[in-house]
Amino acid sequence: MTTLLEGKVAVVTGGAGPRGIGFATARHFAAQGASVVIVDLERANPAAMAAELGDGHLGVVGDVTRAEDCARVAETTRERFGRIDILVNNAGITQKRTLAEISGTDYDAVLDVNLRGTLLMSQAVVPVMQAQRSGSIVCISSVSAQRGGGIVGGPHYSAAKAGILGLTRAMARELGASGIRVNAITPGLIDTDILVGKLSDALRAELKAGVPLGRLGHPDDIGKAALFLASDLASYVTGATLDVNGGMLIH
Numbered sequence: 001m002t003t004l005l006e007g008k009v010a011v012v013t014g015g016a017g018p019r020g021i022g023f024a025t026a027r028h029f030a031a032q033g034a035s036v037v038i039v040d041l042e043r044a045n046p047a048a049m050a051a052e053l054g055d056g057h058l059g060v061v062g063d064v065t066r067a068e069d070c071a072r073v074a075e076t077t078r079e080r081f082g083r084i085d086i087l088v089n090n091a092g093i094t095q096k097r098t099l100a101e102i103s104g105t106d107y108d109a110v111l112d113v114n115l116r117g118t119l120l121m122s123q124a125v126v127p128v129m130q131a132q133r134s135g136s137i138v139c140i141s142s143v144s145a146q147r148g149g150g151i152v153g154g155p156h157y158s159a160a161k162a163g164i165l166g167l168t169r170a171m172a173r174e175l176g177a178s179g180i181r182v183n184a185i186t187p188g189l190i191d192t193d194i195l196v197g198k199l200s201d202a203l204r205a206e207l208k209a210g211v212p213l214g215r216l217g218h219p220d221d222i223g224k225a226a227l228f229l230a231s232d233l234a235s236y237v238t239g240a241t242l243d244v245n246g247g248m249l250i251h
């Protein structure tokens, strides 16, 4: 049977959370024939999660805020698999803050993982993709970028995720001539660990009531959208923002 990602090599950052969007994406990619490299912090144990995907996948400890880690991930992937076809910039953190509460440390933490991490990891893989003259980069932004936050992230999270949309579009414009597509996904409210401790039952019910599809999202909902953008099904799609939010924001 032909699969969508047969022979492809995919790097997924922040991919080691068992209930997270990154691991769901990694699972969908592996099921479609890709060799997957899961990148995550040491405490998340990316090697163990890569082993969960089956044989032929790799877990690499890496912090996307560090350029040397991103370069090492790209080099390790190229050495092991000989190519890099797909990058999913998924690693992210959020903090619930009001505008006045955001400290310099908060700003640095949230901007660094979400936005700098997306830049650094893209910079690390793009030369490999350029040499191949093909590649697909999928950046995980958020509905928060579009609606002005107000759910589980403060204004600095909205700004970081909006920055990812600008970066995605600029990379798409610059890299199109090299055969590299770059797109963003703006997830709505997805039931993952990132919500833990940030959502009361009352708020969860209220938010759910505002979603036309009548439920919070599942990590698989994002994994499937990432699979579409990463694969040849989206061969003429670049610079796009794909809303995967159950209709919570229709614009």
Ligand code: NAD
Residues within 6 Å of the ligand: 013, 014, 015, 016, 017, 019, 020, 021, 022, 039, 040, 041, 044, 062, 063, 064, 065, 090, 091, 092, 093, 094, 113, 117, 140, 141, 142, 143, 186, 187, 188, 189, 190, 191, 192, 193, 194, 195
């Ligand atoms: P999650 O907390 O399960 O996943 C985030 C992953 O990123 C974790 O595995 C974490 O260890 C990893 N990570 C954190 N800092 C890192 C770093 N410096 N380097 C490498 N890895 C790092 O949460 P999730 O909900 O699966 O989030 C995945 C992405 O989706 C994030 O970018 C998040 O902002 C975005 N998102 C989530 C939602 C939602 O409702 N869950 C909505 C919109 C966008």
